[in-house]
Amino acid sequence: MKSExxxxxxxxxxxxxxxxxxxxxxxxAGLFGSALLPGTINGALAEExxxxxxxxxxxxxxxxxxxxxxxxxxxxxxxxxxxxxGYELAVEHINSGNELIKKISPKTTKGVxxxxxxxxxxxxxxxPNEAVQAEQRFxxxxxxxxxxxxxxxxxxxxxxKLAQREKVLYVAGISGSNDTTGKDCxxxxxxxxxxxxxxxxxxxxxVVKNFGKGKKAAYLTPDYTYGHTVTKSMQDYLAxxxxxTATNQVAPLGAPDYSSYLLNIANSGADVxxxxxxxxxxxxxxxxxxxxxxxxxxxxxxxxxxxxLAREAGDSLLAGVYAxxxxxxxxxxKYPLAKMFVEAFEKKYGYKPEWGANxxxxxxxxWAEAVENAGTFYPPEVIxxxxxxxxxxxxxxxxxxxxxxxxxxxxxxIVKGKAPKDMKNKEDxxxxxxxxxxxGLMQKPDAFGxxxxxxx
Amino acid sequence: xxxxxxxxxxxxxxxxxxxxxxxxxxxxxxxxxxxxVLNLAHGAMFMLGGYxxxxxxxxxxxxxxxxxxxxxxxxxxxxxxxxIIIRHFxxxxxxxxxxxxxxxxxxxxxxVRLFFSSQSKQVPPPPLFQGITSLGFMYYPTYRLxxxxxxxxxxxxxxxxxxxxxxxxxxxAGIEDSVMVDSLGxxxxxxxxxxxxxxxxxxxxxxxxxxxxVSLTPGVGxxxxxxxxxxxxxxxxxxxxxxxxxxxxxxxxxxxTSMFNPGYAYVMLFAVMTLVLVVRPHGLLGVExxx
Numbered sequence: 217m218k219s220e221x222x223x224x225x226x227x228x229x230x231x232x233x234x235x236x237x238x239x240x241x242x243x244x245a246g247l248f249g250s251a252l253l254p255g256t257i258n259g260a261l262a263e264e265x266x267x268x269x270x271x272x273x274x275x276x277x278x279x280x281x282x283x284x285x286x287x288x289x290x291x292x293x294x295x296x297x298x299x300x301x302g303y304e305l306a307v308e309h310i311n312s313g314n315e316l317i318k319k320i321s322p323k324t325t326k327g328v329x330x331x332x333x334x335x336x337x338x339x340x341x342x343x344p345n346e347a348v349q350a351e352q353r354f355x356x357x358x359x360x361x362x363x364x365x366x367x368x369x370x371x372x373x374x375x376x377k378l379a380q381r382e383k384v385l386y387v388a389g390i391s392g393s394n395d396t397t398g399k400d401c402x403x404x405x406x407x408x409x410x411x412x413x414x415x416x417x418x419x420x421x422x423v424v425k426n427f428g429k430g431k432k433a434a435y436l437t438p439d440y441t442y443g444h445t446v447t448k449s450m451q452d453y454l455a456x457x458x459x460x461t462a463t464n465q466v467a468p469l470g471a472p473d474y475s476s477y478l479l480n481i482a483n484s485g486a487d488v489x490x491x492x493x494x495x496x497x498x499x500x501x502x503x504x505x506x507x508x509x510x511x512x513x514x515x516x517x518x519x520x521x522x523x524x525l526a527r528e529a530g531d532s533l534l535a536g537v538y539a540x541x542x543x544x545x546x547x548x549x550k551y552p553l554a555k556m557f558v559e560a561f562e563k564k565y566g567y568k569p570e571w572g573a574n575x576x577x578x579x580x581x582x583w584a585e586a587v588e589n590a591g592t593f594y595p596p597e598v599i600x601x602x603x604x605x606x607x608x609x610x611x612x613x614x615x616x617x618x619x620x621x622x623x624x625x626x627x628x629x630i631v632k633g634k635a636p637k638d639m640k641n642k643e644d645x646x647x648x649x650x651x652x653x654x655x656g657l658m659q660k661p662d663a664f665g666x667x668x669x670x671x672x
Numbered sequence: 673x674x675x676x677x678x679x680x681x682x683x684x685x686x687x688x689x690x691x692x693x694x695x696x697x698x699x700x701x702x703x704x705x706x707x708x709v710l711n712l713a714h715g716a717m718f719m720l721g722g723y724x725x726x727x728x729x730x731x732x733x734x735x736x737x738x739x740x741x742x743x744x745x746x747x748x749x750x751x752x753x754x755x756i757i758i759r760h761f762x763x764x765x766x767x768x769x770x771x772x773x774x775x776x777x778x779x780x781x782x783x784v785r786l787f788f789s790s791q792s793k794q795v796p797p798p799p800l801f802q803g804i805t806s807l808g809f810m811y812y813p814t815y816r817l818x819x820x821x822x823x824x825x826x827x828x829x830x831x832x833x834x835x836x837x838x839x840x841x842x843x844x845a846g847i848e849d850s851v852m853v854d855s856l857g858x859x860x861x862x863x864x865x866x867x868x869x870x871x872x873x874x875x876x877x878x879x880x881x882x883x884x885x886v887s888l889t890p891g892v893g894x895x896x897x898x899x900x901x902x903x904x905x906x907x908x909x910x911x912x913x914x915x916x917x918x919x920x921x922x923x924x925x926x927x928x929t930s931m932f933n934p935g936y937a938y939v940m941l942f943a944v945m946t947l948v949l950v951v952r953p954h955g956l957l958g959v960e961x962x963x
Contacts, residue, residue, distance in 0.1 A: 289781075290891055293790035439935055466935040472895040473886065475685050475816070476930035476937065482811070483678040496889055499792055503887055507813040509804040528792050528887070 265594040268672055269383030274359035275593035279332040282307070282580075283354025285365040285375075286389065287342040291470040292367040292495040295523050295572050299367060299389050300337060301565055302576025307333045309560070309577075310584050316556040319609055320578075321585035328584050329593065336360075342367060342469070342495075344374035351375060355382055361593050362387065364579055367495065367572065368469070369393030369442035372407075379404035380669050385595055387579040390572055392494070392520045394445040397623040398664025403671055404595065406602055406617065408582055408624040409575045410654075412446035413664075415519045415540040417657040418628035420453035422538055422650065423517055427488055430458035434486035434514065436477060436493050436501050437466045442520075446492045450519050462486035467493070467501075474501045478508045490517045498522040502529050523570030526633055526645035534633030534645065541629050542571035543612060544646050554611040568643045578610055582617075582624070596671040615654070620661030622668065625654040674931060681810040682927045688816050690923020691823040692882055696896060697903040697915040698830055699874030705847035705910025706867045709758060709769045713777035715897030717872050721746045721879025722888045723784055726793050735798040735884075742880030743873050749780075750872025754865050762864075777893075785890040792887035795880070815884055822881055827916060830874065834912055843867055847910045848959075902945050908958025917956055 265271065274280060284303055287296035309317045311333055313326040327333060336358060338350030347366065354360040363379060363386040366372040372391035379386035380402035388396055388407040392415070397407050410418075433454060437443040443466070451461055462484040465477035478501075481489060489510060493501045499522070505511060511533075518525065518539035526534040545568040548555035557577065561569040585608055587593060590601035603619040615626040631646035639645065700714045711717075725742030729735065753776065761769045796802070797815035805814045834840035842863050846853045854860045879893070886892060899922060907918025922941055929940040948956060 288790075289785075290894075291889075293785075293889070293891065294792075297790060465930075468938055470891075470895050472892070472899070473689060475689065476682060476927040477934050479681045479685055479810070479927075480678065480931060480934065483675070483681065496792060496887075496891075500887055503794075504885070507804075507816070507885070509811050509813075524791065530794060 265592065265597070266672075269595055270355060270359040270361055271594050274361040275329075275331065277331075279334050280328065280361045280593065281354065281358040282333060282335040282362045282364065283338070283351050283358065283360040284335050285338045285340040285347040285350045285363075285371070287367055288339040290341045290343075291497050292342045294528075295367045295390065295495050296340075296342070296365075298523050298570055298572040299365065299576045301561070302569070302573030303335070303364065303580060305561060305564060305573070306577040306580035307335060308564075310580065314560070316553060316560060317581055317584065319553055319556070320581040321588055321608075323588035324584055328587050329591070333580075340365065340371055342371060344368075344370045347371045348374050348378050351378055352382075355384055360384060362583060364576075365389045366391050368440070369396055369445075370440045372396045372405075373400040373441060376400055376402045376405040383595055383672070385583070385598060387583055389579065390575055391442070392446055393441040394449060394659075394664050395441050397621040398445075398666050400441075401621050401666040401668055403599060403622075403668040406579075406582075406622045406624075408578050408615075408626065409542050409571075410540065410626065410628045410657075411623075412442070412449040412520070413659050414628050414654065414657040415446060416449035416453040418650075418652040419517070419519055419538060419540040419630055420450070420457075422630055423454070423488070424457040424459075426538070427515060431460075431487040432462040432485060433459050434462050434481040434484050434489045435464040436474070436481070436489065436491045437464055438493050438497060439466045439468050442494065443492050446520050447490075450490055450492070467497070469497065471497065471500075474504045475508070477501075478505055478510060481505070482508055482510055482513070486514050488515045488517055490519055492519055494520065494522050496528075498525055499528045502533055503531070506531065506533055521571070521631070523572040527643070532633075532636055535635040537633040538649070539631050539633070539646070541631055541646075542626075543569075543574035544571070544629055544631050544648055545569060545643070546646070546648055547612060547629065547651075550648075550651070551611055551613055553609060557611045574611060582608065582610075599671060612651070618658070618661060620668075621664075621666040623658070625658065627654050628652045628657060677809050678931055679928070681812075682931045683924065684807070684810065684812070686924035686927030687920065688812075688820050688923070689927055690920035691820050691827075692878060692919075693896075693899055693903050693922050694916040694919025695823045695826055695881075696875055696878045697900045697907070697919050698827065698912055699871035699878075700900055701904045701907070701910055701915040702834075702843065702847075702874075702912060703868055703871035704904070706843055706850070707758070707762065707864050708766075708850070709761065709773065710766065711871070712770055712773040712897070713753070713780060714773075714871075714875050714900065715893030715895075716777035716780035717746050717750065717875040717893070718879040718882075718896055719784065719888070719890060719893035720749060720780055721876025722795070722883040722892060723788065723793070723879075724876065725880030725883055726795050726888055729795050735795070738795060738883075739877065739880050742883075743877040746876025746879070747869045747873035749876075751865060751869040753872070754868035758868065759861065759864070777897075781890045781894070788890065790889060790891075792889045794887050795883040797884035813885075819881060819885065823878075826874075826877060826881075830870075830912065833870070839863070839866065899941070902941055905945050905955060906948050908952075908955025911955065911957040911959070914955055914957035921956075 340347035351363045366389040369391040372388040394412045437447045521539040521541040548558045586601040590597040630650040721742040724745035725738035728741030729738040801815040801818040903918040907914030926937045930937040
């Protein structure tokens with residue numbers, strides 16, 4: 217496993233909580249204004265909190281450290297690099313007090329609680345054990361106050377467990393499994409992106425409306441928690457419209473060839489192919505489905521869109537295809553913050569951002585917002601800040617975290633692939649056909665068996 | 673979908689999958705059989721063939737040029753690799769050989785990632801082989817049908833080189849007993865270099881021939897490497913006919929098992945490999961005495 221560490225100036229664990237001038241000022245201001253600003257009291261008393269996880273060692277200096285694990289190799293490598301760009305842009309914006317961050321986190325000035333953000337990056341290869349080892353190292357060597365990264369829910373679930381055990385906050389990267397904030401939810405874990413249940417509830421009605429009731433569906437499912445839960449959610453929803461499953465082809469992550477799965481699908485008599493695969497697996501399986509003439513017989517639906525799918529698959533394969541996604545850059549026409557994000561990202565990286573980068577950016581922005589409102593890095597207080605359910609402005613409008621399972625309540629964006637003749641520029645791959653509000657899409661908080669666990 | 677049409681389709685698909693696996697594995701098994709070096713960079717060389725062909729295709733739009741360029745480039749890489757690095761490891765423990773070839777494989781993959789990014793690249797099939805062909809019982813991509821023929825010809829050429837030429841005789845003798853070949857006054861080191869080049873070229877050729885079937889990514893060889901090892905183990909280490917047989921068996925196992933339950937396709941592949949190791953530890957066509 218290769219890893220890169222940026223800013224390895226590690227904050228040494230002092231063990232004693234020295235009271236700085238800043239803290240004294242905070243205490244004074246907090247006590248003085250406590251009647252009007254009760255939240256500040258928490259911040260003022262931050263230094264009195266007991267040690268937990270990497271607190272206070274991780275936040276006792278002038279900077280705090282974030283451990284990032286993304287896949288830079290393997291079938292999710294492209295999406296991992298994209299995710300990393302979102303994190304980097306967010307850190308840059310938070311450290312410089314960019315206007316966009318201030319819109320999301322109004323209390324942000326520069327840094328988080330005035331502390332500069334530093335981070336280290338490790339390649340997880342989308343493998344849970346590698347991600348856990350890397351984050352464990354960031355915790356022990358760098359006293360990380362926050363962990364993030366995943367483009368695989370298997371990684372997200374593993375890091376959830378690590379977060380709860382080590383009492384260090386974890387914000388999931390890309391994770392579409394119901395389990396991440398369902399049966400594998402933890403008090404120390406949070407997720408901003410949409411997931412199987414919400415995807416199914418959002419795209420299901422559109423699929424039924426366009427293709428009719430009582431159809432036969434074929435599924436291509438990656439063999440891990442994300443694939444199984446997304447497919448199950450789609451099956452459950454479509455069953456309400458009389459749809460049946462003609463076949464469900466479960467393939468391992470990174471399968472080098474899909475021919476045998478596609479032959480089963482070709483012979484299944486299905487009307488619609490729901491490709492749940494993700495990353496390069498989605499690209500390859502879609503391209504090979506075309507090679508096997510599958511799309512002459514059935515329509516394609518993508519319940520959980522992969523960043524870069526349209527541009528990688530090529531050959532107009534996504535033209536007319538419905539997909540559920542977290543973010544698409546043309547949302548800039550509707551949301552001012554989306555416009556600011558798209559412009560900043562494109563200026564820095566030279567292309568329009570896809571949803572992985574947006575998700576990463578928002579994860580950090582929302583964490584900064586939670587910490588600023590907590591007034592302390594003490595994890596239980598930050599968690600309570602997340603759980604307060606404040607309405608927050610984001611790149612997809614107003615959002616808030618659900619207290620019971622730490623899932624962000626946010627809209628799901630339904631897009632439809634454009635034919636090349638309709639594209640206004642080379643990155644105009646999709647039309648946004650619907651922005652489905654989040655609250656109505658979500659299952660009851662305990663429907664997937666979430667039990668968050670302890671604060672301390 | 674368990675029915676006769678699907679079964680026949682899957683058996684046919686297994687043949688096509690197996691043919692390609694056989695070609696890649698033959699390069700690996702020849703190198704290991706002759707040189708005693710287990711080349712863990714073989715998957716990376718498969719990938720390099722694809723990318724070299726992709727670059728050639730970008731400049732010429734000719735698939736034939738892409739195939740030639742992909743094969744020759746990887747052969748040159750193989751020759752250079754053998755001369756500069758591998759030959760220093762012939763007399764070192766197998767662990768060292770594994771580590772150095774594994775490391776070289778990582779280097780190749782990451783260099784390609786550096787220049788081409790992780791975004792996948794496509795090489796379209798030649799116009800003659802585009803589209804879908806009806807075989808009566810199934811529709812099958814025309815290019816995949818062509819791949820079966822291309823691989824059959826390539827394996828035939830390899831067979832002729834190995835079994836009908838003086839070089840082939842020396843290589844086969846080297847597989848059986850390289851010390852004896854050396855004692856007979858044959859420049860074994862030169863033969864080793866040629867064998868490594870041929871083995872690498874087989875991987876590169878397979879890489880570019882396979883490119884229109886998959887979309888190229890720097891990691892395209894990683895997964896195929898595992899399957900290739902299984903093929904070599906099933907067929908018998910160092911055995912060219914074993915690689916062909918093992919490839920076909922592996923292709924059929926993956927394809928036919930997926931008809932019953934796709935989740936068990938790879939489980940079954942490894943289960944069969946284990947069974948072969950138990951019943952015939954040297955593989956189906958392997959001979960005791962070879963490693």
